[in-house]
Every structure is written in C-alpha cells, then in structure tokens.
Amino acid sequence: MTNPAPTRQPCPPAACICGHGQLLDTPGADCRILQLTRHEERKLIDRLENLQSLEDLQRLCGRMQELLGIVVRITPGYNEVRSVRGLVFEFDEQPGLCRKTREAIPAAIRRALARRPEIFFRLLDEHDLLRGA
Template sequence: MDAAMTTNVRLRKECPPGACICERDTLHGNPQADARILLLTREEEQRLLARIERIGSYTDFQRMQNLMREQLGLEVDVTPSMHGVRTVRGLDIRITPMPGLCRKTRQALPTAIRRCFENNPAIVYDLLNARDLLGGA
C-alpha cells in the first residue's frame, strides 16, 4: 500500500545543472534526510506565494510559518534590523538553507512576505510589538 501512495506523489523537477545550489542529489542520496521540501512543485510554490501575499493578520502569518515548518520543513525567520524599522525593508527575512530548497524559491518567499507586509502594515506593527520594540506605544 505504501508503494502505491508514493507513486502518486509529485516531486519538484530538477533544476538545470549548474543553475541552482539546491543540493537535490545529496537529499536523494540520504534515506534519513528530510525530503518534504521536494513536495513543493513549481505549481505548488506559486500557490504558496499567492497565499502568503493574501495573509491579512499577524496571527495568520504565524499560522503560515507553522504550516511551512510542519509540511515542508521550511524555517522562516523575520527579525527587525538593529538600526530600526522605518519601512518593510528594515526587516530581515531569512529562509534557513536546506538541501532541496531551490535558489529561486529562497528568493521568492521573502519577496512575497515583503509584499504581504507592504499591503498590511498592521502585521509589521504586530510583529514589532510581539518583540516589544514599540514599548507599548
């Protein structure tokens, strides 16, 4: 029964040789490795990016972070700059590098998160407030 289930699973297509640093071969060569990220096909990635851009609250953003962690093994960390946050560009959005994560995806996720924050500044205020950077203002 497991063999039938695994044949229906679509994995992300390989990037052209030399075009990406995703280390997909390393992931395939290790049976103990976390291969959940390969479930993020290009079509699914587009759906994820669109969904991120539609996030409407800080609670929804946290929920999305948890879902990405649980379903794909992706760690997304958003921290304010030590020099202060005047715009969304003052936030440091990092995707933890992992084998199998395409270079384009590493760039597209922070871009989608920034667009979300630009469209919903209340999320940024809540993010800063959660870190007590506004000091109760």
C-alpha cells in the same frame, strides 16, 4: 497501486545550490521539501501575499515547517526599521530548498506587509520596537 507524490524538478546545473540530487541520493534524508512543486510554490506565494493577520502569517510559517521542513524567522533588522525592507528573513539550512524559493517567500511576505501595515506594526510590536510609543 498509489502514485507517488509529485516532486520538484531539479534546478539546472550551476544555476542553484539547493542540492536536489544530493538530497535524493542520501538515504533517510528529509525529502519533504521536494513536494513543493512549482505549482504548489505559486499557491504558497499567493497565500503569503494575501495575509490577513499576524496570526495568519504565524500559522502559515508553522505549516511550512510542519509540511515542508522550511523554517523561516522574521526579525527586525539591526539598524532602524522604517519599512518592511528593514525586516530580516532567516532560513535554517535545508538541502533541497531552491534559491528562487528562498527569495520568493520573503518577497511575498514583504508585499503582504506593505499592503497591510497593521500586520507589520504588530510584528514589530512583538519584538518590543513600538512598546511605549
């Protein structure tokens, strides 16, 4: 007999709009996001904070989508981008994705990009912001 994979504890009522209970009650719903326990979330945040290259960031974003269903897009803001604060992080709508996780992932990526500005510049260059400079 195998043990089921641990699932994330539900957020306190009215503290989050993640829809944890609704996701569990919906038959055939994609429940991969519930495998992101608080312990696993800390490990993910640590990995995001210690990025080594743009390829590493892209690989981690791909793994988040593959394993958890989290789709995150990182784009330069509409106005001038002078620092990592000018980046826009967009998540696809996904039931079960906690509000705190939605805030922690961009914060971890911003800290990593601030620590390694060459990754930040490569990200901007992918969007043609530094081409010809």
